[in-house]
Amino acid sequence: MKEVDHFEEFSDAEKARLEGTVWRKLDRWVLPVCTIFYLLSFLDRSNIANARVAGMQTSLKISNYQYSIALTMTYVPYIAAEFPSNLLLKYVGPRWMLPTMVTIWGLVATMQGVVKSYSGLLACRFFLGLMEGGLFPGLVLYMSFFYPRERLQIRVATFFASASLSGAFSGLLAAAIMNINGKGGRPGWAWIFIIEGMFTFVFGLIAFLVLPNSPATARFFSTKERNYVMAKLKADGAVAGDDKSDGFKWIEVIRCCQSIHVWLLAPVLFFLGTTLYGLAYFEPTIVAGLGYTGNKAQLMSAPPFAFAFVVSMITAVISDRYKCRGFMLIFFSVCNLVGFIMFYASKSNHVRYGSLFLTISGSYCGAPPVITWVANNSAPHIRRATSVAIAFIMTNSGGILATWLLGSLSPAPNYTKATITFIIMSVGMVVLSTATLAYLWHQNRLKAERRQCGTPEDEPEGLGDQSAWFIYNL
Template sequence: MTSGVTNNEKSAASSSTEEEVPSATAGEIDEGRLFLKLDWRLLPIVTLLYLWSFLDRTNIGNAKIAGLTEDLHLEGLQYNICAAVFFVSYFAFEVPSNMALKKVRPNLWLAFIMFLWGIIMLSMAFVKSYRDLVVVRFFLGVAEAGLLPGATFYLSQWYPRRFYAQRMGLFISASTMAGAFGGILAFAIQKMAGIRNLGGWSWIFLLEGLATVVIAGFGFLLMPDYPEKAKFLSAAERDYLLDLLAKDSAGLSKKFELKFFWQALGDYNSYLHSLLFLTTVIPAYCFALFVPTIIKGLGFSSAKAQLMSTPPYIFASLVIIAVTRMSDKTKMRGPYILGIALVGIIGYAIWYATKSATAGYVAAFLACAGTFGNIALVLSWAGSNTGGDLKRSVVLALVIGLGNLGGICSSFVFRPQDAPRFHPGHATAIGCICITFVTALFMSWNYRRLNATKEKELAELKEGDASVFAYMGDASPHYRYLI
C-alpha cells in the first residue's frame, strides 16, 4: 500500500490474507500448475537436506545398540549426556544462523552448514572416549542449528499461508522417514563391524557422514534463491507469485531492520509457540532417541529392534501428509494439533500400562504419529501467524531453538535403571503432550479473540498513511491470524 486507506482498501486488506488472487495476471496463470512447479523444484532438495540432518542427529540411538556404549565404556548417564549436549549448542546458534540466512543466499548458507556437519559426523566414527564424543556432539549441534529454522523460513518465502502447512508436512515427514530409513540403514551397516578394525557404530557415523558431504554439494547446486530471482519461473509466473505473497502478508515490510528482531522477542505469542513446540519435541525426541531401546525391551533382539523401528515412522509420515493437507484446506491449525495430541497420549499411555509385546508395538505406531504428526502443524502455525520477513525468521528460529532444548530433557528421561518398562519416561511424554493440548486450546481461542479485535480496529480506522502498517508486523489491523 502506498496511499491513504480508503474504505475499499480496508475491505480488500481484511480479506487478503486468505482468498485474494492477483487480478492482473489471474487469467494468464494456472495457479495449480505454478505451485506444482514450485513443489517439484523446492521440496525434494529441501526435504533431502532435512531428512539427512535428522538422521545425523538421531543416529546415535542406532549406534547405541550397535556397540557404541560398550566400545567407549559409557556408564550411567554418560550416553544421555552425549545425546543432550547436541541441543545446547543447537539452541545457541539458531537465531544467529537464521539472521545470517537473510543476508546470504539460501543455497550457499544451508549447503555450507551441511558440509560442516558432514565433516563433524565423519569425525564421530573415530572417537575413542566419552569426552571425545561429548565434544563432537557439541559441534554437531553448532553446525546443524541453522538447517531446520532456515529451511522452514525459506519455504515460507515461497508459499502463501493457505499452501504452507501441506508443504511443511511433506518437508517434516522427512524426519519420520529418516527414522524409518535410519533403522534399515543401521541394520545393514552394523554388519560391517570389524572391517578396518572399526565397530558397527563407527561405520554408521562414517558412511552417513560421507553421504552428508555429498548431499551438501547437491544442495548448493540445486536449491533456488528467493522468488524474486527464480529463473525457473517465467516472468508472468514470478510476478503472479510475488503479488500473491505480498497480498498474503498484508503488505508487511521485508526489510532487514533490528526493530523486527525486537518485535519477535517482545511478542508473547512467540513464547506460546515455543512452549507448544517444546512440549511437542520432547516426546518426539524420546521416541527418536530411544525407540530401538524400547522395542528391544519388549523382548526383541538388537537387529530386529532396528528393523521394527521402521514401520511406525512410515505410518507417521502418512498421518503428517494427511493432516497438513486438511489443515490447509480448512485454513486451521489448532484443532488438528488437538486431535493429533490425543493420539500421542493414547500411544504413550499404552506403553506405560502394558507388558504385552504386541500391544507395545501397536503403541509405537500411535506414539510416533501422535508426536511427529504435530511438528509440521506447530511450525506452520508459527510461520503463518508471524508477519514480516525478519520477524518471521527470528520467531521460527526462537521457536525451534527453545523447543529443541526439549531434546536435553528427552535425553535423560529414559534412564538405564528404568528398563525395560521406562515408566518415568513414558509419564514425562504423556505430561508434555497434555501441555501441548492445553496450550493449543488456549492459542486457538486467543487468535479468534485477536482477529475479532482487529476487525473492530479496522472498522474504526480513519484515512491516513497506510505505510505505517508495514512496520507493525502481525499486529497490523490488516493481518489475520489462522486459528
Template structure:
C-alpha cells in the first residue's frame, strides 16, 4: 500500500507537468500522518484565508498609488503645474527606472530578513510620498516625488510574489497570484470611483481635486501599512495561526514539491539566475505584457475622455473594463493551476488583448472603441500573474527564484518607461500609434511564449528519456535528489511547467 507521502506526490503530479516523482523515506510518511486529501485542502484554505485577502489589499494600494496620476490628470493636475508637451509623459515614465532599481535589492532583503518588517516599512515610505505628491507646486517637484515613489514601491510586487512561493506548492501559486493581482483590476475600478468622489472636494482648504486624490489615497496606504506590522506573517515555520502539526505539514509539502532543492541564502544562486537564458526569455515576454498594461491603466481615463465623455463621466466609465479584467484574471489563474499549464493560457489571453487593441484601430465608433477596452483589459491583466507564476515555477531553489522573479518583474517594469510615451496627446483622439505599439509588444510576447512552451515540453521529454535509460522510471530516491540539490532547475529530477 502506498504511503501518505507517496499519495501526495502522485496527486500533485496530476496537477502539474513540472512535478518530479520521487521515492520518500519513512520519516516523511510519519510527518504527513493525519493529513489526507481533505485535511490538506482544509490546511491550504486556512493559509489562503490568513494571507491572500491582506496581500491583495496591499497590492491594491500599490497599484492605486502608482496609477492615480492618470485620474489626477483629469482633475486639473497639468494646468495647475503648468505642464506642457511631454511633461506629463515624463512624470509618468520617471517612476519606473527607480521602481526597477529597487526590485532585486528588495527581494534579497526579503530573503535575508523578515517580510513582516520589510513590506510594511516600504509601504509607509510610498504612502508618505503619495501624500507629498498632493502638495507639489511645480514640474520639478512632481518629478522628484514620482521618482521617490517608484523607489519605495519597487519591492512590493516581486516581494509578495516570492513570498507566495514560500507557502504554496508550485501548482497552487498561479491561482493565488491571480487573486492577489486581481487587486490591480480592483484598484482600477476603485480608483475611478474614488477619484470621482474626491473631485467633489475641489477647493477645500485651498487645494484642487487632484491634490486631494494623492493626499487621501496616500493616507489610506500609511494607515494600512501600520496595521501590516501586526497582521502580516513571515514564513510557515513561524506562523502563529498554524499548529505545530500544520507547520510540519506545510514544510513537508514544500520540500516534496521542491524536491529537496537547496533553500539556503547563497550569492552563488544570484549568479545562476543572472546567467540563466530562460529567465531572460521570460523577461522579454514580461515586458511585452507589462508595457501594454501600464499604458492601458495610466491612459484609460484619457482614452475614454477622448471618445467625447466629460471628465467625471470618464472616471466612472473606467470601472466596467476593470470588472471584466478581474473576472478573467481569477478564472485564468484557477484554470492554469487546475490543468498544470501556463503557456497555453498566456497565449490565449495575449490574443484576446490583441483583439481589443485591433478594435481600437479598426473603428471610429465610440461604442465599439469602448468595447475594445473590455477585450484589452480581459486579455492583459490575467497574464501578469500567469507569466510571473510560469517563471517562478521553472526556477529551482528559493534564492535563485527570488532573484529570477525580481529580474523578470524589474525588466518588465521598464516597459512602464515606454508606456509613458505610448499614448501622446498629439495622437488624440484615435491614438493609432499607441494601439499599434501595444499590438506589436503583445505579438512578440506571444511568439516567445510559443517558443518557451515548445522548449519546456522538449526538455521534459529528454529528461524522462534519461531517467528511463538510467533505470529511474519509478522516480528518484531522496539521497539522489539531495546529491543534486544545488543544481536547481538543471537537476535531473526537475520538470518544467509548460
C-alpha cells in the first residue's frame, strides 16, 4: 500500500474507523509494558523503605545518617545517566535499550537481598541508580513517539500512576513476604529485595519479545494503520515531518536551554521531586511514627498510595480532554500545601495520617501533568529529549535533598524542618505554575497575532521550522 504522508489525505470515514482501532492497539501492546516497567522501577527503588521498617537498618547496623547516604548513592548515577540515555534512546532503539536496563537492574535489586554489610548495600544502590536513571525520561520520550500531544498525558499518567500503585503494592507485598521471615536462613527484609528483584529480571527478558521500536515498525499495525499513526503524529507536531529534521543538532539542545517555560518549570520539578521522593522513601517510617507497628505499619502505608492512583487516573482524563495541564498542576500543588500544613499544625495522629492522602496525591498526581506539559511544549525530537532530561534531572535532584531532610536533618516523628520546607516548596509550586500558565497563554496570543499579520515564522523563542504549527499546550 502506498505510504500516506499527510493526515488530510485520509477520508473522514477512514479517520473515524482508524481512530477507533489504532490507539486501542497501542494501549494493548505498548502502554502495559511501559506501565509495568515504571511500576517495577519505583518498587525496586523505594522498597528499601519497607525493608527498613522490616529490620534492615538494625540487621546491617547502619545509622540514620548512613541510610541517607545509601539513598543519595542511588541518585548520583541516576541523575548522571538521564541526559545521555535520552539522547541515545532513539539511536540504540528503545526495543533493545529499555528491556536491557530493566533486566540488569532486576539483577542488582535482587543482590540487595544477599548483602552482609553497609558497603555492599552502597554498591547495589549505585548500580541500581545507574541502570534505572534513563527509564522514566526514556519512557516519556518513547511514548511521545506513539501518541499525539492531546493523547499523551493519560498515557503518561497511567504508567506514572503505577508509582503510587507501587507504593500501595509494596506495603501489601512486604507484609505478605514477612511471613517467610527466616526461610533459607534469610530475614524477611532480604526476601523483599530478592522476590521483587527477580520478578523485574524475568519481566525484562519478556519485554525483548514484545516492545516495538516505533509505530513504523510495530508488527501489530496494518500498513494503513501504520501510515495513519505516522501522519497523525506529523500533523500534530509530535514528530518531525522527515527523519532529517529529527537528527541530532546541538542547536536544538541550545534552543531547549533558551526556552523560558522549561526554566519556569524546572524549580517546580525540583520541589515536586523533593516532596514525592521524601514520601516514597519515608512514608512507611512516618506511618510507623503515628503509632502503627510491625505488619500493621506496612499495611497502613498502602491506602494513601491507592487513593493517589485513583485520583491520578481521573484527573489525567480531565486534563487530556480539556487540555488543562497547568490548572491541574496548580490544583495538586494546593493539595500539597494543605496536606503539609495539616501535618505541621496538628498533633493528632489521625489528622496527620489523613494529611498523607493529600500530600501523596498532590505529589504523585502533580507529576504527570508537569512532565507532559514539558514534553508537549518541546519539539522536535532532540529538543524534547533535552527538555525531558532536564525535567528529570531536577526531579531527582529534589530526591537527593529529600533523603537528607527526612533522613537525618529533621527528626521523627514530627519532621518539623522538613515539613516547613515542604510548605515553602508547595507555595513556590503554585506561584511558578501560575507564572508558566500566564507565559504560555501570552505566547499563544502572540502567535495568533502573527498569523493574522501573515508572519507566523517570527518567533520570540527561536522555534525555527516548528514555528508555523507549534501552539503551546496549556
